[in-house]
Amino acid sequence: QVQLAESGGGLVQAGGSLRLSCEASGRAFSRYAMGWFRQAPGKDREFVAAISWTGPIRKYADSVQGRFAISRDDRKSMVYLQMNSLKPEDTAVYYCAADPYGSYDNPARAWEYWGQGTQVTVSS
Numbered sequence: 001q002v003q004l005a006e007s008g009g010g011l012v013q014a015g016g017s018l019r020l021s022c023e024a025s026g027r028a029f030s031r032y033a034m035g036w037f038r039q040a041p042g043k044d045r046e047f048v049a050a051i052s053w054t055g056p057i058r059k060y061a062d063s064v065q066g067r068f069a070i071s072r073d074d075r076k077s078m079v080y081l082q083m084n085s086l087k088p089e090d091t092a093v094y095y096c097a098a099d100p101y102g103s104y105d106n107p108a109r110a111w112e113y114w115g116q117g118t119q120v121t122v123s124s
Helices: none
Strands: 004-007 010-013 018-024 032-039 046-051 058-060 068-073 078-083 092-100 118-123
Touching (some): 004 092, 046 068, 058 068
Antiparallel strands (some): 018 078, 032 046, 068 078
16 A cells, blocks of 8 residues: 655745645655646646656656656655646646556556645636
8 A cells, every 4th residue: 555645735826836745655666656647626637747667757748848847756755746837727636646566657547546635726
């Protein structure tokens, strides 16, 4: 069982920055693919960014490419999402996801563990 705890959400003005953090339990964190997804009111959960457990390899949604950066610290069992140049359309609940020995390239339904989410609100 893997538990995930997100932090770092909040209210920010358009153009601002936030850094989300996700702490994972489990001894094999270095073998987890890690990802960030988001869900806005009335919309489906969508992929934001993911990082593999080898390489690492990073993948981003087109909507955040060049603005967001995902990173991981295996010694601390942490994954981060640095969000810059935030836009009102980035407003959503952001979820951390983990897939032990999985692929960073999987769709949302394939990820095994999820956090409770952290709210990000970008005002115009």
